[in-house]
Amino acid sequence: MNKLTPNIITLNQFKDKHFGKVGTVSRDELDNDYQFFKKIFLKKVSNK
Template sequence: MKNIKTLDQFKDKHFGKVGTVKRDELDLDYENFKIGAMIHEARLQKGMTQEELAEKAGTTKSYISKIENNVKEARFSTLQKIVELGLGGQLELSIKI
């Protein structure tokens, strides 16, 4: 049990403390990954293909695929269209300080 570490301890050791470039990049990449995973899951729950979602949101299948696979960051305005127009949902935003 001595060797068990929390996720934050692991990230501190291997990627540096919060505020360092390597750690901040890791955390940002994870946030982008989560957004893509949430869109993917919502799309599947709606029984939609990437092409159907793209058409409703006014974008391309390729763009949806890149977001879902964490290849491309979504612009806020496009993310809003994907969620609201494409999925019929509501995008919520919060700020933590």
């Protein structure tokens, strides 16, 4: 019987694979958009 093992990667490994290394345009856009989202989301959550 074949046992499947999960392929676990870190968040940074996922970002590197799908959005490029830190310093590339697509990765910088991803990180900047995430910081913007966090700021807006946390503001809305704290206002409840």
